[in-house]
Structure formats: structure tokens, C-alpha cells
Amino acid sequence: DTGVSQNPRHKITKRGQNVTFRCDPISEHNRLYWYRQTLGQGPEFLTYFQNEAQLEKSRLLSDRFSAERPKGSFSTLEIQRTEQGDSAMYLCASSQHESSTDTQYFGPGTRLTVL
């Protein structure tokens, strides 16, 4: 068990550019979650997948954001036409469904800075 991994760890981009982040969950975990954390705040839920199906999306997830989990393993989060307000830490978590009490384990995050 190597834990949840995220790449890149840091990303600096210019406003208007597109960025993509990757998350590799703990193997055999069938649920995967994306959260966003800004300075001084707790993480806020963005979306989650069960296997390859995206089952829930927050209204925080604007049309510029898209997430995929094509084979039910790793996931990508893409932000198109980045804005300075997108600057945040993007956290990925995974869990194994077990009697609905699954615990979410988090990766180290990708810190995005939009200039």
C-alpha cells in the first residue's frame, strides 16, 4: 500500500492556460474524490467517482472544470482557461466501499498558482 499519489505537486501557470492534474488512488479502492483547499479554509468537496462513474458534482465545479476516471483507476482533473481564483491546493482522496462507513485517505495535493 503506497498511499494516494498526486502529480504534479506544484503547478504555476498563467491566467487563461489549461492545466491537468493526476491522482492515483490506493490500489483496490473503488471510490475517488477531489477536494479544493484555499488558504485558511478546510477542504471543499468538488466531485467523486465510484469506479469509472462520476456520481456527484459540487456546484463549485464550474463548466471550466472536468474530471475523469476512465478505467476506474487513476483520475484526472482539468481546469480550462484558468483564473486567479483557481489558485488553491487540489486534494485527491480514495476509499474502499465497506458498509458505507469507508474512510477517505488523502494524497499530498497539487498546489496550483495562477499568475
Added chain:
Amino acid sequence: AQSVAQPEDQVNVAEGNPLTVKCTYSVSGNPYLFWYVQYPNRGLQFLLKYITGDNLVKGSYGFEAEFNKSQTSFHLKKPSALVSDSALYFCAVRSAYSGAGSYQLTFGKGTKLSVIP
């Protein structure tokens, strides 16, 4: 809607003294409650959770938390603080109902714990 309040932005405690980090919550139905710790520039690390049963939950690194349904609280405690416990602590809640949307965690704003040598 579910919510979490952590009323203290910062808690300072001397090494060796007991510590308490406070959390209150609001959720429809029964809650599942979690504590996570975050070190600088790192992700969140799971400490413990309350699902059902005994109101006192024991977790990693000597931490424990007490669930109080009437006060809708889930305070994190440790009998003797260590300097290495200094970090940011987050309380989170989700509904026990396993319908759509119930798996998302709602977090508090976090409490910075400083243990003074």
C-alpha cells in the same frame, strides 16, 4: 445541509499537558465524524472516526475523541501533548445515510495546534 464549526483558530498548550481541540457539527440524521491532521504543505492524514457505538473513540498517535450527541460535539483530545503534535487539525462530518451525495465530507476551517516546549 451539513456543517462543521471549529470555534478556535489556534490552540496553544505546553508540552506534557492535556490538549483539547473543539468541534461541533450539524447534519441530517446520524453523523459519521472524522478527525484529520495536516502538516505544512502536505495532504490530510486520517486520525480517527466515529461511526456508532462507544462515544469515546481512540485513534492514531495517542489521540482520542468524544462524541456527544446532545451537544452535537466531537472534541479531539490527548492526555499529554508532544511538540511533534503541532499541526493543523480538521474535523469533518458526513451523513450516515448512504444515498447519493452523502459520501462527501464537510470540513471545518481547521484549528492550528501549537505545543510549546
